[in-house]
Amino acid sequence: MTHIETLSQAVNQFRDERDWRQFHKEKDLAISISLEANELLELFQWKDSETVLANKQESLRDELADVLIYALMLADNLDFDLEEIIMAKLEKNRQKYPIEKAKGSAKKYTELSE
Amino acid sequence: MTHIETLSQAVNQFRDERDWRQFHKEKDLAISISLEANELLELFQWKDSETVLANKQESLRDELADVLIYALMLADNLDFDLEEIIMAKLEKNRQKYPIEKAKGSAKKYTELSE
Amino acid sequence: MTHIETLSQAVNQFRDERDWRQFHKEKDLAISISLEANELLELFQWKDSETVLANKQESLRDELADVLIYALMLADNLDFDLEEIIMAKLEKNRQKYPIEKAKGSAKKYTELSE
Amino acid sequence: MTHIETLSQAVNQFRDERDWRQFHKEKDLAISISLEANELLELFQWKDSETVLANKQESLRDELADVLIYALMLADNLDFDLEEIIMAKLEKNRQKYPIEKAKGSAKKYTELSE
Numbered sequence: 001m002t003h004i005e006t007l008s009q010a011v012n013q014f015r016d017e018r019d020w021r022q023f024h025k026e027k028d029l030a031i032s033i034s035l036e037a038n039e040l041l042e043l044f045q046w047k048d049s050e051t052v053l054a055n056k057q058e059s060l061r062d063e064l065a066d067v068l069i070y071a072l073m074l075a076d077n078l079d080f081d082l083e084e085i086i087m088a089k090l091e092k093n094r095q096k097y098p099i100e101k102a103k104g105s106a107k108k109y110t111e112l113s114e
Numbered sequence: 115m116t117h118i119e120t121l122s123q124a125v126n127q128f129r130d131e132r133d134w135r136q137f138h139k140e141k142d143l144a145i146s147i148s149l150e151a152n153e154l155l156e157l158f159q160w161k162d163s164e165t166v167l168a169n170k171q172e173s174l175r176d177e178l179a180d181v182l183i184y185a186l187m188l189a190d191n192l193d194f195d196l197e198e199i200i201m202a203k204l205e206k207n208r209q210k211y212p213i214e215k216a217k218g219s220a221k222k223y224t225e226l227s228e
Numbered sequence: 229m230t231h232i233e234t235l236s237q238a239v240n241q242f243r244d245e246r247d248w249r250q251f252h253k254e255k256d257l258a259i260s261i262s263l264e265a266n267e268l269l270e271l272f273q274w275k276d277s278e279t280v281l282a283n284k285q286e287s288l289r290d291e292l293a294d295v296l297i298y299a300l301m302l303a304d305n306l307d308f309d310l311e312e313i314i315m316a317k318l319e320k321n322r323q324k325y326p327i328e329k330a331k332g333s334a335k336k337y338t339e340l341s342e
Numbered sequence: 343m344t345h346i347e348t349l350s351q352a353v354n355q356f357r358d359e360r361d362w363r364q365f366h367k368e369k370d371l372a373i374s375i376s377l378e379a380n381e382l383l384e385l386f387q388w389k390d391s392e393t394v395l396a397n398k399q400e401s402l403r404d405e406l407a408d409v410l411i412y413a414l415m416l417a418d419n420l421d422f423d424l425e426e427i428i429m430a431k432l433e434k435n436r437q438k439y440p441i442e443k444a445k446g447s448a449k450k451y452t453e454l455s456e
Contacts, residue, residue: 002197004118014204018211019218023274026163030155031273033181034376037151038266041144045259046251046448049140053192060192065203067147067185068196071178078167078174082182083116089179090128099131106137106388137388145387148262152380159373160334160365220274230425232346242432246439247446254391258383261409265379269372277368281420288420292413293431295375296424299409306395306402310410311344317407318356325360332361 029074036066143188150180264294378408
């Protein structure tokens, strides 16, 4: 079992050892999360999920890790508690997508019938 | 202290209660991570980091949480151990960016001098 | 003076000579536009606009062209008239951002005062 | 037949009437292209191309137009000739993807066999 704080420490120690926090304005970290998300997405360009899963396991691990690494850096910059923000957002999502209405439906909450 | 497995369980229980895994092809989860990353980035459109941090704390929490929620779902689909993929990628990054060369430099590893 | 239809023809001839239309599902073209937009954005990662404009003219040309190339392909797939969709969207934007309210303001239309 | 310069003029007149060029740093325009590309991509989230084409024609027109509008603004900021950058990039792509090797193949140029 891993504490998320341990992961966050490892990620932030990596950048502090390189004295990189000076470059890590939050706007650039948000840009970086988008860039890494698109490198992950690029693995799926022109392909279906099955083909990618069968052939790109290592790249999937690397690119998903990069998204998480920048997300942990931005959370640290913002002094966010990861458990708190995830649990709070899940609670909001539970309100927007009540089980009885959302079960088995891919509709956006704005399209769920009253 | 929070175990990351606990967060992952909460996120994946949320979608399983709604029977959403049928829609969650990995390609669409990768798309969703990019979409959420861009909703986070949108907070910074036309603005500098300071202005956003002063005025958009709740939106920052929500949008960063959404990125993490979809990343935890994709990691679960792929049966990835989050600690393992993050620690392995940090190790790769340490090779690409040795402290003595990378310290205080924002250059890409392909541009670091020999 | 260049007709936009001439540009669209050149772009679509490029892919037809390579028999690529079979891979160009609209969802994948939309993914590709996002990927190219992020390669363009990557030029600005950790940097301000002035630095990028002073040092990355060729990359800016290439990456912006890639965004446009995929956009012209998707427009062709969808049989959209480029002038028509751009002029129609500008008209919608004029409604959302009337000059007297929007002039000199970076606010979103949802935030413009009544 | 439409001259692309006419479209570019219409787009840039729209922002100049609102005195928006002061906000339009190139970095923020690049961010905006990514944001609009993701709004276009969002139409395809959880769906296949056929479903989206059958149900979302107007949204497709609007979102693709938004990508093009910001691309035309950035091109204007950079004083790029659209025909020139597109034709020059197509020529580079022809070198990377010669017809005899690339025909009928979705491989990246780095993966095309010698």
